[in-house]
Amino acid sequence: MALRVGVIGGGQLARMMIAPAVELGLEIRVLAEDEGMSAGLAATAVGDYRDIDVVRAFAAGVDVVTFDHEHVPQSVLRALVADGVVVHPGPDALQFAQDKLVMRARLAELGVPQPDWAAVRDVAELQAFLDAHAGAGVVKTPRGGYDGKGVRVVRAAEEAQDWLDALAEGDALLVEELVPFVRELAQQVARRPSGDTVAYPVVETVQRDGVCAEVIAPAPAAAERLVQVAEEIGRTIAEGLGVTGMLAVELFETDDERILVNELAMRPHNSGHWSQDGAVTGQFEQHLRAVVDLPLGSTAPRAAWSVMVNILGGPAEGTLEERFPAAMVEHPQAKIHTYGKAPRPGRKVGHVNVADDDLDDAVYVARAAAAHFV
């Protein structure tokens, strides 16, 4: 009987696991939040992932549980584990992706390079940090943020007054130094429960308004030492945090050639979408192989360069599908991926991958093809 992988969450990451699951002969079942979500084709249940009864019933029908997002509460995750359900990544690893303060403390223990940071509970503590860091900092709510939400650059402690006022007893905000980075990078690593890890080449990511806009794989003009350091950071975190499945490590590259860890994600990640068409094993297949503890696939690139451009928002009028003819006739080499989501300003509704032996050509075609959809 085919191995059954249960994915909690019905978004585009779950959707993009469907294709490799079908080809590999893994049975994929999705617990979706609602009807008609991105991963609807594989949705065998609809319900609230915070409801232990809903999640238990779903988990009973699969061999391993994994995730489209990191929002399943620890209480639910630990109840599953207590039931004997196989969960990858498990709660011990996921806590570091769910709470940025816990993550910062653990990375410090591991000796992984990261921005200066502190837990702050009031204006005085926050202002003291800012004063010690050239008067600026990045304040983050430790939980629940994504795509720039829950992140604010401040130059005076009062700018975070509302978040400080909303803190529950015993909670704190995370503040980090404002890193003078020259660019952002991302490192993908996969780790299977029995221990093996594989690393993808480090990539350059371009963010706009806190949202990933473009990815270039591998990171252009990256020094060999930098590539090795990024990979080592990725493997150290995957092993140190006990990650199973895909790990994405968002990195800052500074003007003095240091690499600092910005964020983590323990799942396939936007910065790894290029691998669907640009690597021998895409990150969605790799995640599936890892969570069912199969040997990991080759991360070798299929072309010298791969470029991913997000389709953000989608058309102001009409549907994505109406733009297919023009985009495809002009760019027959573009790989168009759509998420089955209605267009809405700023929303990630799809992406375009282009692999090419010429970087300029790949960037041009990926941008030009994606531009047809906005």
Add this chain to the structure above:
Amino acid sequence: MALRVGVIGGGQLARMMIAPAVELGLEIRVLAEDEGMSAGLAATAVGDYRDIDVVRAFAAGVDVVTFDHEHVPQSVLRALVADGVVVHPGPDALQFAQDKLVMRARLAELGVPQPDWAAVRDVAELQAFLDAHAGAGVVKTPRGGYDGKGVRVVRAAEEAQDWLDALAEGDALLVEELVPFVRELAQQVARRPSGDTVAYPVVETVQRDGVCAEVIAPAPAAAERLVQVAEEIGRTIAEGLGVTGMLAVELFETDDERILVNELAMRPHNSGHWSQDGAVTGQFEQHLRAVVDLPLGSTAPRAAWSVMVNILGGPAEGTLEERFPAAMVEHPQAKIHTYGKAPRPGRKVGHVNVADDDLDDAVYVARAAAAHFV
């Protein structure tokens, strides 16, 4: 709303359309013959494709109807068209894939090179053909054959006595000269209803016991002239027969450097499976794009060489999945595709694709990985 593609037939060809349909944002619905078939994930109906009521009900829910096989009767196809259903390939084209005598007659009209052939109704007619062709011939039932079934090499007319006796009034068998070929090739072409065609590089196919065993893309050591002739034959047939979607043309290469058409298939075909991992646009995505009349994708190869090896039969004991660990750990670059079918001697249950810049390496890895599954 997403374009809805309805596929009649729930086999592995329908299954392998699921992945590109999901990524491209096309809704795929399958009319399967039974529960639990290869394309079960997308099966929205189960029923008999020869039953016009079943097929009509299925067709009512989709924007275009296409096929996993060529066995839907002309009467059903023509009833759909009369209903206003969009059908690709349509009945006028499919008749040439359904009846080899009709195909031979039409290819003769088009001037496409093919083996000598004749329609024969009795022993005398068949013997006369054999006598005129060095005493040998290939007798074929014009309808219903596949994977070597309905094909018999004869050296005396009596060897086809049973088939001749079973002929209905007015029917005939096809007999073809026994071509002294040096190897077999296959040419894939896609054609969209509005007329554009794209061609893949001609590939070499290796048959065992009448079943495709291996494919090498492109065909090694193929003369440039031969590559052009194969492509021209493919385009001539696609246009001359009004094919929409993928067309596969199986070819003989003779020792005097001629190319002769052996068989046709109007759908994705085993000889094109390499393109899933070896071409920018795989044949399953290309078929979908063609049947919904979207611009066709690039057929450029992703690597110098691609090799496909079929998994025939599957393990004598146990399941395919039990062989994954050993196959994957030894061959991380192998792309394993399984069909969700129970192992059975001779049955196509999956295939392995390997793309590599070195042909010997690609052949070795693909064969070695596939060998883990038998």
